[in-house]
Amino acid sequence: MTRTAEVRARTGGLDVRKITYTEADIDKRVRAMGKEITRAYQDGEELLVLGLLKGSFIFLADLVRHIERPVQVDFLVASSYGSGTVSSGDVKLVYDPDAVMEGRHLLLVEDIVDSGNTMNRLIPLLEQRGPKSLEIVALLHKHIAPNLVKEPRWVGFDAPQEFLIGYGLDHSEKYRNLPFIASL
Numbered sequence: 356m357t358r359t360a361e362v363r364a365r366t367g368g369l370d371v372r373k374i375t376y377t378e379a380d381i382d383k384r385v386r387a388m389g390k391e392i393t394r395a396y397q398d399g400e401e402l403l404v405l406g407l408l409k410g411s412f413i414f415l416a417d418l419v420r421h422i423e424r425p426v427q428v429d430f431l432v433a434s435s436y437g438s439g440t441v442s443s444g445d446v447k448l449v450y451d452p453d454a455v456m457e458g459r460h461l462l463l464v465e466d467i468v469d470s471g472n473t474m475n476r477l478i479p480l481l482e483q484r485g486p487k488s489l490e491i492v493a494l495l496h497k498h499i500a501p502n503l504v505k506e507p508r509w510v511g512f513d514a515p516q517e518f519l520i521g522y523g524l525d526h527s528e529k530y531r532n533l534p535f536i537a538s539l
């Protein structure tokens with residue numbers, strides 16, 4: 356199969372015109388972030404890595420394999436988008452993990468920071484639980500959020516202000532399986 360045919364097979368016919376970040380770009384960056392995160396946590400305590408579902412699932416899976424520290428993995432489910440491409444501003448926590456957060460190093464894993472609504476709602480909620488530290492790692496950051504309550508400490512890529520799909524990112528639940536990130 357040619358690359359075009361393979362991409363069409365994965366998308367159900369959508370032609371992806373422009374690849375924003377290739378598999379190689381992503382791999383290189385995720386490895387580097389894993390190293391930076393490894394270096395940042397020196398006290399020997401376990402990290403509680405919290406992935407925001409669903410968008411972060413592939414990024415998290417790759418990232419944790421490059422963190423050379425003891426980790427516990429859990430997930431949060433928040434929903435801010437329906438089937439459209441515009442943030443509604445309405446963030447709901449649909450799944451809240453059982454993991455104890457008090458006194459622990461929390462690392463929140465986000466696929467993309469767009470309007471910042473999700474972060475702005477989640478961060479205060481997580482801070483209330485008394486973690487020892489709370490940091491955010493985002494694969495992509497559009498840098499359009501006006502008042503982020505907390506900036507991600509680690510960002511994979513400063514993303515263009517376009518709607519992106521692939522590597523976990525969806526549009527109406529499709530295209531998460533693309534191994535690269537593309538503009539819709």
Ligand code: IMP
Pocket residue numbers: 407410435436442465466467468469470471472473474517518519520524525526
């Ligand atoms: P925010 O609350 O607007 O910052 O965005 C929260 C969520 O919206 C992200 O975690 C993504 O799941 C989704 N999202 C934002 N921008 C994009 C995009 O360009 N492509 C796919 N999903 C996006």
Ligand code: MG
Pocket residue numbers: 409410436524525
């Ligand atoms: Mg999404």
